[in-house]
Amino acid sequence: MADDIDRANELADEHLNHSLRAARAAAVTATSAGVPGECEECGEDMPRLIDGRCGYCRDGRGPRSRT
Ligand SMILES: [Zn+2]
Structure with missing residues (x-):
């Protein structure tokens, strides 16, 4: 009985770790895109920010002016 519970917890931990890794990988992909x-x-x-900054700021051109 106790063994079954331990095994279930192990499986749950494995699943959680796998999910966290997958989520982290997905986040990195989303950030670079x-x-x-x-x-x-x-x-x-802006529709596309990378590291929290728009393409204009990253390029050092400054944002396009909005009049
Ligand atoms: Zn900007």
């Missing part, structure tokens, strides 16, 4: 949001540097709402 860019995520929508507000740029940390210029504050513009």
Whole structure:
């Protein structure tokens, strides 16, 4: 009985670790592909942010001006 519970816990831990690894890998992929949001540097709402910054800030060009 106790062995069954230990085994179930082991399996659950393995599954959790695997899920965490998969989620972390997915997060890295999503970050390198860019995520929508507000740029940390210029504050513009951009469809693709990498490391929290838009392409303009990363390139050092500055955001396109909105008039
Ligand atoms: Zn920016």
